[in-house]
Amino acid sequence: MKNIAIKGLLCILLASCCPPENSKPSTTIESPDESISVHTGIKKDSTAYYLVYKNNQVVIDTSVLGLERKDENFASKLSMQSFSDISKIEDTYTLTHGKQSNITYTANQKTITLVNEHEQQLQIVFSVSNDGLGFKYVFPESSEDVKYITDEKTTFNFPENTKAWLQPLAKAKTGWEHTNPSYEEHYKKGISVDTPSDIGEGWIYPALFNTAENMWAAITETHLEANYAGSHLKYSKEDKALKLTFPQPEEKMTDGALNPESKLPWETPWRVIALGTLETVTNSTLGTDLAKPAITEDTDYIKPGLASWSWAILKDDSITYDITKEFIDYAADMNWGYCLIDVNWDTRIGDDGIKELVAYGKEKNVQLILWYNSAGDWNTTPYEPKDRFTTAEKREAEFKKLSDWGIGGVKIDFFGGDGQSYMEYYHQILTSAAKHHILVNFHGTTLPRGWQRTYPNLMTMEAIKGFEFISFGQPDADEAPSHCAMLPYTRNLFDPMDFTPMALDTIPGIHRRTTAAFELALPTLFLSGIQHIAETPNGMAKMPEYVKNYLRDIPTDWDQSKYLAGYPGKDAIIARRKGETWFITGINGENKVKEMTIDLSFIPSKNGYMITDGTSTKFEQTEISNTETTITMQPYGGFVIKI
Structure with missing residues (x-):
């Protein structure tokens, strides 16, 4: 009572x-x-x-x-x-x-x-x-x-x-x-x-x-x-x-x-x-x-990592045999496992050329990812190859062919909505691709909604106003700092996101608002099973060796993640662990200097380094320890820490 x-x-x-x-x-x-x-x-x-x-x-x-x-x-x-x-x-x-x-x-x-x-x-x-x-x-x-x-x-x-x-x-x-x-x-x-x-x-x-x-x-x-x-x-x-x-x-x-x-x-x-x-x-x-459990435990073939990608900055004319070979070399030099070949590869390079590039990539320990149009008459996009996945027979034939060639994955673009028929189509593609050990990236697409648990071969999905829009026009480039500072709290909160980040050098025809250190932070701030990197070999060649070394050792399969500080649309500081190594990354989405204090005492290792925006150079590197640390972020700036 x-x-x-x-x-x-x-x-x-x-x-x-x-x-x-x-x-x-x-x-x-x-x-x-x-x-x-x-x-x-x-x-x-x-x-x-x-x-x-x-x-x-x-x-x-x-x-x-x-x-x-x-x-x-x-x-x-x-x-x-x-x-x-x-x-x-x-x-x-x-x-x-x-x-x-x-x-x-x-x-x-x-x-x-x-x-x-x-x-x-x-x-x-x-x-x-x-x-x-x-x-x-x-x-x-x-x-x-x-x-x-x-x-x-x-x-x-x-x-x-x-x-x-x-x-x-x-x-x-x-x-x-x-x-x-x-x-x-x-x-x-x-x-x-x-x-x-x-x-x-x-x-x-x-x-x-x-x-x-x-x-x-x-x-x-x-x-x-x-x-x-x-x-x-x-x-x-x-x-x-x-x-x-x-x-x-x-x-x-x-x-x-x-x-x-x-x-x-x-x-x-x-x-x-x-x-x-x-x-x-x-x-x-x-x-x-609360997502559906994995349809299979056969995941040994799934290797998360980074990819080089010519189209991000160089666009359609970069889809050639010679430029792709250059980007395979670039991926190998950066210790990245993949190279993405974008639109019209079937006509600009051809099947025989792709098979030669697969063999070349294998020598360099780099797998190829090939772009596809989702096809059908639900859009009028002109890019090829298309109509390869719209029936069960076509899907099986195409994925078997890609598996026989030694292709690592596919990027399938231009879906048309959230109706049940599209949802069924996504499931059909993912099931067939898993059968043939092909990794999948969907573009022009819906939100994954936990599918990466159900289909471990689903590495990422776009569903975001990503880097390509920044490269298309100045208004989106102007919006980029606050837009990126939104994403850890919204679009990228639960599901992988193919933003295709990081332009450290220049973007043709665009005044980039973000600093170089802001850009450097994005590949570890954003979550994507395969992180497609926008920067080109020529742009990377201009970077300090310590920046390139940092980028040669970035995981995408994190063991632990931890929010440290931030506010949606204004800033974000996230710590991520792989094994015994911690990566702490932060971005400032506002046009003002900020001092952010973070406590790193939760990290057992004592010593590491930090890369920030430089005062007289593009970057500065300093030593750092696992203590309470105050970091100055420049307007639209950022930092990375590795301990």
Whole structure:
């Protein structure tokens, strides 16, 4: 009785243990450390809801749950059938690349079973860990016929005065050769949650929110399978909250599915919310914790690393036999394992030339990656080769050929949206490529949504306004410093990102705003299984030998990552460990000098070095130790530390 009285008093004082006043049956799921509390149930109007607290503070206020199927309504006239007991979840897994190699996910999980007016079941599974939560919908019954989801009612109702960092979704079939959306817009920073997108199509994942002082949240989705569409967020005036939204009508392959359709049983992707301090959110691995496990343990052929790439700065005319040979030599000299050959290699170099370059690269311990057009009539891009992956027969034939040649990987470009048919296409390509031990990089693409765990051969995906845009025009170059300082907290938070970083020398026709040390920091600040480097052999030849030596020993498969300091769009300092070696990198996204103090005492080794922007030269190198250190970052500048 005493415990009941105390719990009731806490509900009154903290409003952290009580469902909405007009609710029917409800239940609570807490994180293992009890810092996060999720309440869910049925309101008196027979709709489902949830709300989320962190340290007794509202982070997500009362929000909507439910789905509408073409044949049944699971959004209203709902009743509670049962709550499961709490299940203790502990899942240990390994990633071939990313912010952490060996990960243990611990959470409390509960399933809520609802029934609609026709006694059809909908389950909602909540999984709550110390750094956030995920939930998904499950149709547990079986069907012989295909079911169609027409709308998902999920909302995220943030408290008043919440600020958001969001990337707009482009209008489908717009842009160069009708290639949008490709997740390639600049972020809006620190805006109100109800701010409409200038484009009018809402916002993509991950979406970042600051709900109160030192309280942050990041929303994404994961475990997106071939039988579901990718979603995004859009502010709903009716719900007065951000609502999960399905793709635009144009975001589908020819005669393919747009919105989700499948036979039962059927599960949606996990809707993921990382919660806590900015450090907690930045360090979180929830995007892969709830992803589908790897389809195979056959990963010995997967070698993360860096790649040389001629097209980044030299563009189409660089796709020749002789220039590619030069870039293979460049990769070998820099101890990088790959060389990417971009568009029109099939006509500009030819199959016989590629096979000769494969043999030459093998002598140098450098594997080739070949570019492809995703094909189909969903875009009008002229680049070749195309139409090589659109059917199962074509995929098998092309990947077998590449495997026989000794090709390491493919870069496949120009996808057309988030409709279910595209999601199915991604899965088909990744499955076939894995069978033939081919690594994959998708460009002009959607967000990976945890696929790098499911398909260890998925090394990276673009889905960002990356270096190529900086090379295209001055406005994007002007935006680059703050844009790059956004990415560790948003796009690159959970998933690999092929930004194609680092121009240390010059970019033709562009006044680069970032300093050389800022650029030097990007390959270790950004996460990508294969990091394609923009700098050319001629540009690298101008750099000090200690800079080249630093770049000869950069991992992309990190054992541990640790947020040290920063703020979205302003600056970022991240530490990453491979084995016993730590790399600490920082960038300044603002046009002013900054002094940042970081404590390096967590590093066992005592001595290392730091490379910063020089006063009279491009770079300066100094010795450094594992103590509290104050670093001066120049306007749009940066630094790297290796201990």
